[in-house]
Amino acid sequence: MTVEALRRVGTLRLQARREELVRRGALLFEDALRTASLPGAGPGRVLLLRWLDIGVIRADMPPASVALALEQRVRALVSSAVHGEEPGAERAEVVFFRDEIEPFVALARRLGRGGRADAWFWPHAAPGFVPGMGREEALRFALRGVMETGAGPLAAAALVEALFSTRGALEPLLFVLRWQEGSALVRSLGGMTAEARPFVQTDSMNAAAPSIRTKSFRETIARFAASWGPSDARSVWLTAMFLLIEEPGRIADPRLAERAAAVATAIVATNGDPQERGQTTTKDEAVAESPLAAPAPAGEVVETNSAGGRVEFKGKPARDAAEETDGASVGVAGEPRPEKPRPGGPREGGGLSEASPRGVSDEPAAAARIAGLSGFAKGALVGKVSPDTADEEPWATGGWGDGILRPTVVGGLSFLIPVLEQIGISARLEADPRLFDVGLAARFFVSVARRFGAPAEDAAFLALGGDRVDASFEDPALGEEVERLVRELLLEARRFCRRNLRLGLRDLVCRPGRIGSTRTHIDVVFDLEAVDIRVRRAGLDLDPGWVPWLGRVVRYHYLHGADA
Structure with a gap:
């Protein structure tokens, strides 16, 4: 979502004696909105104003005025x-979010806690959201929304992390995931085709399989993958989220x-085979026995389009919010309305087969069993958890930054991103998957920053992974x-620097x-x-945008004097 895309006006009201003056005022305001440096938004932030009195616009005023x-x-x-x-x-009257994915994360967290x-501001912060959506529909919308941002699957990992760190907020999202939707989620990760299912373990794959260090992550995978089945696309996707x-x-x-x-197969194997525990349920039995399968609202039809990676909701048309509200303010909407598709979407690629895996239950009964064995009951896990040498603290987000601009003495560290691309870091990483696990790129940036005396609290040092190595x-x-x-x-x-820039x-x-x-974002201001x-x-200060091996969207901003 670009900065220009965020400069939207719900309703513009102008008064003048003649229609041509109204048109002139609208053109002047549109031009001013494009060129104005809106204070307070900050690089990458989403700023939402409920209303704004723009005063008197004279027909002879230049757009700059x-x-x-x-x-x-x-x-x-x-200021407020x-x-x-x-x-x-x-x-x-004025609300902000730190980046483009935070509105969807905040929305899912609020809904996951039952709020x-x-x-x-919600329909404007998360375009396409309609107050009054059912909880399940809104949770799917939030997941789909983050995956359509510039950070893609990594934004989904940020969503899972935020919900996981909020007690009881992740389970509601996982409960509403259907097995048909799992293939689209896995396709967003890339690399796995339909022919890869059922998954076949090989010695080389086991040797290259990463480990999940956090005990609570492994416990969550054990609960859900044991019920879904380790080869279920949802299990693969959830495990991938924790890896990210x-x-x-x-x-x-x-x-x-x-x-x-x-990894999912290994964790479930460590905790026992769900079929040996008598937990295998057919899809028909799952629907019949599920206490969580609430009927769809009257007149609402839910359709799944896994081939396109989207879940579409069709229902009775709602009244246009603009008819019920004033200006950009939107209150509680009426009935659910069809969601307009947003641009982008999950990355195309392979996907797991959409057929329900043999011997694996569909989501309602799975959710019912998991609910009795996980956070809702605050009870034991499915099977046994692999032993650890020491208990770990509950996972808490941290070290990623809060979007606040802080000073750095090595601001040019990010200029090395295109340099690393030129000298082949991607090829080195793909040649040995273990290098992804140990954070080769972050170790390189840490080495450079320390070499040139950057303190441990330096903003660039932290943003590029210095506190996570x-x-x-x-x-x-x-x-x-x-x-x-x-x-x-x-x-x-x-x-490269000596040869192409004549710089050390x-x-x-x-x-x-x-x-x-x-x-998911790094904003650098000079x-x-x-x-x-x-x-x-040399093009080193052009916006790198989405950098996969760094796992961030990187943008540069050049401001005047005091603003910088």
Whole structure:
């Protein structure tokens, strides 16, 4: 979602003596909206204003004057902006979210805890959402919404992480996932085709299978994969989400789905075979016995289009919100209405077979069994959990940043992203999947930052993974290989800078700036006066956008003086 896409106006009301003056005012305001530097939004933020009095627009005013007046009026309002999840946000006139995925994450978290989402800003923060949606429909909408953002599957991992860290919020989402929808979720990861199901274990795949370090993640996989079946696409997708939470760079691994399937199979095998426990249920039996299978509302038909990776909801048409509300403010909508498809969607690629796996129950009975064995009962797990040397603390999100711009002395560290692409980091990662697991890219950035004296609290150091790199290696041989590759990449990066920029690596990296980072985005801000023509000529300060092996969307912003 681009910044321009966020500059939308629900209703513009102009008054004038003649119609041509109204048209002139609308054109001036549209031009001002495109060019104004709206204060308070911040790089990457989503800013929502319930209303805005734009004052008097004279027909002879230049667009620049209208833009300046718009900036001043927005500045007067944003000082009172509150975050969309803060208490009382529904009464605020200005609401913000830190990045494009946070509205969907916040929406799912609120619904997962049993809350309501009828505040005025939700339909604008999460376009396509209609207050009054059923809970199951809204949870699917939130999942689909994050996957259609620029971060794609990694945004879905951020959603799972946020719900997991909120007690009792993840299970409602997993309960509503149908087995037909699993194939579209796995296809979004890429790399697994329909022919890969049923999944066949091989020695090479087992050898390359990563491990999930967090005990609570393994417990969750054990509960759901044991009931769904380890080869069910939902089990593969859920396991992949936890793998991405621990190391986001794995999203660039073309074999992520296959490796996730191996992990799910190993976890379920460790905790026992669900068929041996007598938990196998046919789909017909599941629907008959499920206490959670609530009937669809009258007049509403739910259709699944797994081939396209979307779930469409058809129902009775709702009244247009604009007819019931004033301006950009939207209150509680009436009946559910058909959702308009949004651009983008899950990445195309292979997918697991959509047929219900033999011996695996459909979702209603699975949800019923899991509900009795998981967080709702606060009870025991399915089978046994693999022993650990020490108990782990419950997972809590952290270290990803809150989007607030903070200073850095190595702002040019992100200029090395296209350099790494040029010297072949992608090929090295694909040649050995274990390098995704140990965070080769993050280790490289940490090595460079430390070499040039960046403190541990430096914003660039943290944004690029400095606080998530574990120096230890279970396999000493792998540790030696990673250290060799980091030195090799460092040498090649130095050569690239000398040859193409006539700059030393220190001169490229050591640049003051500010960085704001979230779970999926990194925004780097420089002073416009600090633009380096050598860097610009080489294209190193062009927005990298989505960087798979880094697991982030990276954007640059050049601002004037005090704003930078």
